[in-house]
Amino acid sequence: MHLLFLLPITALVALAGARPASQSLTPTLSQVYETTDTIPLPNVGNLQVHDPNVVFWDDHYYLFKGGWHVPYFKAANVSGPWTQVGTVLDGESIIHQGNRSRPWAPTTVERNGTFYCYYTLSTHGSRNSAIGVATSTKLDGSPWKDHGAVIRTGEGNGSDVWPFTISNAIDASFIRDNATGKAYLNYGSYWHDIWQIPLTDDWLSIENPAKPDAVQLSFIPGQTFRPEEGSWMSYHDGYYYVWFSHGKCCSFDVRGFPVRGDEYNIRVGRSRTVRGPFVDRDGKLLLDGGGTIVKRNWATII
């Protein structure tokens, strides 16, 4: 029997996205190094991966990652060894936006034997971005069909519509309402953080593109920079969980790490309904800057 699910480990390593490059953070070295035995060890697979997404299908794991044309890999064990199968795109995306040859943060889901890969086109420090989708019925290296943009921000068709006017079309994730099966795209963002938009029944576009029924999932009030991105949503036992990255990502060297408390970390909140509002373990709204930091004891959250 064919089974498919997204592994919780995806959320633990689903780092992502764009970020304004201009934060000035000057920690001392004593603030940089810290030892811990409470953070989970990384997966020891043979791949160095940015923004991975793993799908289990036909007794194998398929790992999609940000990279040239969206490479994907196959393994019998989630610990590897991984071998590359091919790429989702056979060249540049058909969307003229961002970096068309090096998408970020793919999320692949399956329905009835068809795979849908949502990918991001952007560049660092810009919200001139798009989320596109490609489909295939095979995971054997054969060509996927690129359907183009689902949403755009900054420039292009639909980017003048709220909330695309204030957010950043990066880091797609996907969830279905467990009662109805209705599909939603989660995305964002760094600019105004993370959002959710209903998808059409074919999962290739958003509903009501002139006035989408968008809800905001997370937000950091009262700050110039709002570094939340890379969301991933799961359903477990009557709750929807949104996992996301918080803090400064990328482009720092060993002396330029963020100060303690501002590091990139993965947070989670949950809701009884797919549309929220989501709260963390202390009951704080994700829309009010909440989010429980995921540690080794994360399993106690669910």
Ligand SMILES: *[C@@H]1O[C@H](CO)[C@@H](O)[C@H](O)[C@H]1NC(C)=O
């Ligand atoms: C998967 O790999 C891990 C690490 O090498 C190993 O401990 C485990 O037994 C493997 N699982 C299977 C089902 O082969």
Ligand SMILES: *[C@@H]1O[C@H](CO)[C@@H](O)[C@H](O)[C@H]1NC(C)=O
């Ligand atoms: C896209 O990104 C890759 C990898 O960072 C880079 O080598 C390439 O020059 C970029 N292309 C464009 C058009 O910016």
Ligand SMILES: *[C@@H]1O[C@H](CO)[C@@H](O)[C@H](O)[C@H]1NC(C)=O
């Ligand atoms: C699933 O795919 C099969 C084969 O393409 C098709 O016959 C069937 O109608 C599809 N089922 C649904 C629920 O879409």
Ligand SMILES: *[C@@H]1O[C@H](CO)[C@@H](O)[C@H](O)[C@H]1NC(C)=O
């Ligand atoms: C712009 O988007 C709308 C809504 O998705 C669509 O109907 C229209 O065909 C698009 N126009 C172009 C030029 O792509």
Ligand SMILES: *[C@@H]1O[C@H](CO)[C@@H](O)[C@H](O)[C@H]1NC(C)=O
């Ligand atoms: C609801 O959740 C259960 C358990 O995770 C799953 O088996 C089922 O397919 C889900 N239903 C829908 C419509 O997503």
